[in-house]
Amino acid sequence: MEKTFKDAAPPVTCHLEILKIRALSEVCKLIGDAVHFDTTLSRILKVLHDILHMERATLVLLDPNRQRLSIRASYGLSIEEERRGIYGLSEGICGQIFQSGSPCVVPDIDSEPLFLNRTGARSQIRKEKLSFLGVPVKVEKNTVGVLTVDHLFGPDVSFEEDMSFLEILATLIGQFLMLHHAISQKEEKLVEENKSLKAELHSRFNRHYIIGNSPAMQEVYRLVEKIAPSRATVLLLGESGTGKELVARALHETSTRRDKPYIKVNCAALPENLLESELLGHDKGAFTGATTAKPGRFELADGGTIFLDEIGELPILLQAKLLRVLQEQKFERIGGTRTLAVDVRIIAATNVDLQSSVDQGLFRADLYYRLNVVPIQLPALRERRHDIPLLIDHFLRSSNERNNRKVKLADASLDFLTTYEWPGNVRELQNLIERLVILADKETIQPEALNVHLIGLSAPSPQARGVLTKPAGKPLSTHNSLKDLERLEIEASLRRNGWVQARAARELGLTQRQMGYRIKKFNLSKPAFAQAE
Template structure:
């Protein structure tokens, strides 16, 4: 025989289903708990309910959520452990029923919520909210159903609701602990960044670098757009980070994007984001870099490579701090500080029509030119010591530089600037067969520098390198071949590297410690071209 459905059972199941759906997808604890109590009211015609939880100190119980109570009544709902009906339920971990609150001395009516109700029987039921380790609170309601429903039915149903609430509280506690760990890790990382970027983490003491320090100190507190100019490898991203770390936005995001590294059809999506379905492959909504950098700083590297169509949209973001995602109509407002960088002459780009004049003037508010390494030779020993220590630490080595190597490196022109120096030191440390690097281990394009140039840098004196740093050793300087010019030697070295790597520019560049752009420049400069392979099979070339 099939047991007929009772309306009360259907209402209970409906309420439990709604509560479980709500708890499974919620993060805001107070809002969620209040909505749970509201479900009880809407589904089961309950008038008042409270969820009382133990305070953090553990000495009092207070109302965490309620339905049918005003804010003032909620504030009055504070109980000592063991006080009144609420306190007894918490201490005993057993449900408690008050058939008539007017005749129960333990019922304190601390909130005063029922003081103005007409005389009559008002039933009150409370059940403990329990986790496996302890009672954490009390769920209480006025009687849910009419006299035809027993108190046992009410208690059974409320106990199930209390179990769901307990699981939600456990989930919330777990998420809060993880979030706290993440916040602490974030603070530690930011502290480490600030310590790393102390004195802006720019190695150097020469006059031109001191001018850069002064520029950072003056520009950082402002909201002005900064434009960093200089050759590739001079440390434009480092200066951008230093400006951000020294600004009031230091605790907000620092977002960087290389405008030359992405194709034109993806660049707008990366900068401004896109809506779901904006184009083929846009399966989900994506926030752009400007939106992610809200409140912080965005660094636009190689800004001179921006296509003209996107330059107009960037100008609007700079002027109005507003934009629309690709495929969207909603206007998004952000508060972003822009730092742009380029190794191109934007004035020439404006004259050639490849860069908007109005955007150039908007970016060129407080420009600074970062000096190339050849113009700050007195800083080279400091840089050598710094990068040598870093490479030794990362590769678990204890390699040192001989005095002749330091002299040669101080006299080299460094077309790739600090980045080239860093890459060369790392390569030397990795490839070193002994503890001291000597001049014959340097690339030939460095040792082939004319003697007058390599040794005519009186300002390149060593500045107290640390004992574990370069550790200079005496070694005679190599004899420079007088019959070959630097240009011929460099061309020979570049061509030889290309031959050794099957004319793959990226591999040859890595061997020489150059970037692909620098390699391409030298290939064009010297007119180097691969041999004609048209007469031989391609599979032979690949081998």
């Protein structure tokens, strides 16, 4: 009899060892591919059932407050049964294993008073045929939980082998818990660092009057922070009034050139015959009136940064000379023969489509590619509506302080301005707030007052129109729309300024380009206007 048992034992043992190795292999694979912590724990426990036929596996862990033990993962329990699996730190068999840090076997749960069956999962099972096994789960020698399984009695059961396997598995789970904890701490640290960096970026750029927390502006801040330390030429793209000059200043102030000159040149504001002299300088006697030598803006910016605003307006003949400066950092003054070398970081900006200008032959392709090394697209205000209340608050405080006023906006007015389309972007919003503060008759600006002050703006969006057409208080003006008001004000301003577009634009707080657009939009012309008079 004994000989027969010994002869039969090796095949059974061999088969069991293969199953254990297979189970451990599956567990290691699950841990290695883990993405979601709790899902992986549940799958590990499922392996015990699928390969080794162990029943109702549970992982009981110490809760974050370290006051009790609760089921974190299970297999074979319903959600309700799992919720009931809560134990005191020294309660029942799980509490005993947790406190002692030693494994425990209950051959017959029916005869064990410490077995609480708290989950109620075994009420339909004949308890006299059920055994219970539990081992501590440790992290760095500290017990943090208990791994338990039920196992039906069978002729080939060996508690020693089962417990040995469970202890190995508990060690793997402990390592997985430790890895998860380390990753969680690292993620928390990265989140805090990210918040800190965002706050630092916002604080840093707020000093340059760049205001905004929207995702679009956070991306601009990120690019500026990354690009600023380099020598790369930057091309700022975006509509008029989006803050390109502020971003250019921020690029300089956050670079290693911050203590060197920052020179700005508006390529659209200077006459063509003076622009070359302004950029490159001239020697004495270079032309009539050149009584002394004059350094150009590139010389003045040596070691620092030069900001070429409205680069798309640069005359085609001057573009070739600028290209040489970009390529070689060398040039000659007008009328001079000495070649000057400078170390200048170039930032250019434009609100026109340079690629389209290249296609039309208005802008040199080689210069465009030389400028377009690192482009930054600035978002239009309508693409960052989340920032409008912040901007309004800033402009209101600044304007109130300058003008010794205490003007504020009603909530409905703020709602209207937030949903407005803002073709002139931040500059347009700033000019409007300044006008509201100066001309307001009351301290609180109601929506109906906006109908009077929104001059020079395009028609509002449907959402804004809904706010504006349902104000509390006195009725709106009898004009059909803001578009009519805009046309009337443009005509009146041109009349007051003798049809000089530049003066009218300044009076209304518009750029010359915006004024030209509105004259074309309303089909205004001097002869027609004169006849109407």
